[in-house]
Amino acid sequence: MNWLYIIEVVVGFGFLIAIHEAGHFMAARRAGIACPVFSVGFPLPRFLTKLLFLPDRWRNIVVFKKGGTEYRIGWIPFGGFVQMKGQNDDRTVELEENAGSRDDFRNVSFGNKALVICGGVIMNAITGIVFFVIAFMVFGVTFIDPVVGNVVGADPSTGKxxxxxxxxxxxxxxxxxxxxxxxxxxxxxxxxxxIFDGTTPRMTFVKPDGTTYEADVPLYHEQRVNLDIPPLRASAAVLIADEEAKRSGGKLQARDVLKAINSVPVNSYEAIEYLLGQTPPGQTVKLTIERGSSDSKQTIEVDYEPHRLPFNDESGYVAGMAFVTPPVVGAVRNNSPAMKAGLQAGDHIRAVKLMTGEAIPGAESDGWRAVSSPAEVRRLLGMAGKFGLNVRFERPGMTREVVLTPEASNEAGGRYVANMTFMPAQEAWKHVGKPDSAGKLVVADVIAGSVAAKAGIVPGMTVTDVPGISAEQKVPSGFFGFLGLSSETKTLTIEQRLMLSVAERSIEGGKKWNEPLTLQIKTSEGEVKNVSIVPDVKSAESTAYMLLDAKELRSEPIHYGFLDSIGQGFYHSHKKMHQILQTLGGLFTGDVSITHLGGPVLIAKRSYDLADYGIGTLLFFLGFISINLAVVNLLPIPVLDGGLLLVTIIEKLKGSPLNERAMGYVNLAAFVAIIGLMLFVVFNDIRHLWG
Incomplete structure (x- = not known):
């Protein structure tokens, strides 16, 4: 943890709130309003000074009086406040009776009232522009490179x-x-x-060779954020997580950037997962890592033996078993190896043969190996690599054999892909005319040397039950589900119970780590028996893994000259205001959920992360927060500046003040609502970070 970054964040964020109050203070002084107190930062709570036996004057760092105002610098650097005669933010205390004095906020002209109310907003807007200008002119600003890291394959809301x-x-x-x-x-x-243009985005792309093209990019519903977004992910660097660094014995450090595995470049978690999955038990891998900041960056190589999990959920096999599901092609990617081979949606793959001529375990004498599940096809494609497979498939009214030659994935280094999908089990069984077979766990294949093979499970057996795990399971639900405060009961299928049992035993250090798994099996002869599967990190089905984080790839710092920096300052201020208003509008239309709001925890976390990219990028982000404060404070909500401005306008039109007691109740209700929203947002921050 870099304490300098933390200090930068605390001081910067506190400054933005203090500058807001300074705007009110300067406008009030200009209007001749008495300001008994102006404080940068907040004093220590009185109970704390009493507890520490400190005199009351130690509640603040500095206190001095000048021109009728007591100036303070408080110990708590998060913001500040200004006290004005005739205005009181404490709604539990009534204002003194209006004596008609000219230095009372209630007695100044409408124009001066409006200026005082908007003083904080104006200062935040000016500060945002100034921060943008300084960031570009002095330090340079980095942005998330708009470079495609990968294209999202499936829409989780539809499975398509x-x-x-x-x-x-x-x-x-x-x-x-x-x-x-x-x-x-x-x-x-x-x-x-x-998100906000309301039409299917049409994007202009530039390929690495400079070729330009345009493409419509239909949105899809991303359930994690509950938004319709483009199915594109930005390029990201993969970092070593703190936990992986701690268990590496000093070989790795947190935030090391993983650049290659066994000399194969990696630029995504998928690529790393694939390459680690090829690592046999007991074998080390050569990691190429980049360490240090931009001014002290070094590239080093480390021989490292990753930890292993007893099961590999990503293989499509479960504890070494694949279950019978007709491998019916669901979709074929345009201009892909599958399309070039002549495969299309609805084709039922029945058998495959390696192009190398090598025998596949379980194959017939002519080399053809029958397949009865998508997992088998994927596994055999992985075995074939760049050499490919002969594929025999059925299409209504015909049976064909084609050559399927996978291509190297540009998203997962070292992996060869056919770029086709398979129908979900229920849809596949319906396609082949056997809808009642969906949900039955008939073993199609068992990997030699896997824990299932060691337990005596062979193809043709059926998993009929998972003793020890109830079909009725309580699962987290609702906003506070991640805290264990809300849940719902779901009835799980046998397959879901099996997957849950395997997952529980794949959490290193978890309660059921290395605990045997009992399955009820029905043999092809009709005998029902229990078998015990013992997790084994050295089995053929085990997989190497590492604990990793992601880090966005950002551009090199962008600098501008003096005049251009001013132009960029106004441009980005306008753009950020527009984006904030779009987000606020989306909250009212339902296009944006309230759960997308971020509060002080996420702002601090984001600020800390961006500080790693230099002062310019942090300053740019703080400029955005300052613009955010300006826009939000102008909302016509009681307690906020916009609400007070609305009341002032109403009083001007009405020709007399509104009832102070009634307004006190309105403000108190609004204050409670704002506090409730703040607590909600803080919980939301915690949910995003640790949920």
Whole structure:
């Protein structure tokens, strides 16, 4: 943890709130309003000074009086406050009776009242622009490179492939130049324009060779954020997580950037997962890592033996078993190896043969190996690699044999892919005319040397029960589910119970780590018996893994001259205001959920992360927060500046003040609502970070 970054964040964030109050203070002094107190920061709570036996004057660092105002610098650097005669933010205390004095806020002109009320907003807006200008002119600003890291394959809400994946035109490494004709310099621009323009985004891309093309990019529903977004992910660097560094025995450090495994470059978690999955038990891998900041960066190589899990959920096999599900092609990506081979949606793959001529375990004498599950096809494609497979498939009215030659994935280094999907089990069984077979766990294949094979499980057996795990399971639900405060009961299928049991035994250090798994099995002869599967990190089904984090790839710092920096300051201020208003509007229309709001915890976390990219990038982010404070404070909500401005306008039109007691109750209710929203947002921050 870099304490300098933390100090930068605390001071910067506190300054933005203090400058807001300074805006009110300066406007009030200009209007001749008495200001008994102006404080930068907050004093220590009185109970704390008493507990520490400190005199009351030690509640603040500095206190001095000048021109009728007591100036303070408090120990708590989060903001500040100004006391004005005739105005009171403490709604539990009534204001003194209006004596008609000119230095009372209630007695100044409408124009001066409006100026005082808007003083904080004006100062935040000016500060945002100034921060943007300084960031570009002095330090330089980095942005999230609008470069495609990968195209999302499936839409979780439907289970269907995304249109962008099917079209196969957008590739990893392509740079997004514009969205709907609007130039973008930041991946966040891509998201905002796509979400709020209300049309299917049309994007302009530039390939690494300089070729430019345009493509429509239909949105898909991302359940994790509950938004319709483009099915594109920005390029990201993969970092060593703190936990992995701690258990590496000093070989790795937290935030090391993983660049290659066994000399194969990696730029995604999928690539790392694949390469680690090829590592046999007891074997080390050569990690190429980048360590240090931009001014002290070094590349080193480390021989490292990763930890292992007893089961590999990503293989499509469960504890070494694949279950019978007709391998019916669901979709074929455009211009893919599967399309070039002549495969299309609805084709039922029945058998495969290695192009190398090598025998596949379980194959017939002619080399053909019958397959009865998508997992088998994927595994055999992995075995074939770049050499490919002969594929025999059925299509209504015909049986064909084709050559399927996978291509190297540009998203997962070292992996060869056919770029086709398979129908979900229920849909596949319906397609082959056996809908009643869906849900039955008939073993199709068992990996030699896996824990299932060691337990005596063979193809043809059926898993009929998972003793020891109830079909009725309580699962977290609702907003506070991650805290264990709300849950619902779900009835799980046998397959779901099996997957849950395997997952529980795949959490290293978890309660059921290394605990045997009991399955009820029915043999092909009809005998029912229990078998025990013992997790084994050295089995053929085990897989190597590492604990990793992701880090967005940002551009090199962008600098501008004096005049251009001023132009960029106003441009980005306008753009950020527009984005904030779009987000606020989305909250009212339902396009944006309240759960997307971030509060002080996420702001502090984001500030700390961005400080790693230099003072300019942190300053730019703080400028955005300052603009955010300006816009939000102008909302016509009691307690906020916009609410007070609305009351002032109403009083001007009415010709007399509103009832102070009634307004006190309104403000108190609004204050309670704002506090409730703040607590909600803090819980939301915690849920995002640790949920």
């Amino acid at each position: 492939p995304t249109q962008a994946w099917l079209d196969n035109r957008i590739q990893a490494g392509d740079r997004i130049k514009a969205v709907n004709g609007k130039e973008v310099v930041d991946f966040e621009d891509v998201l905002y324009i796509s």
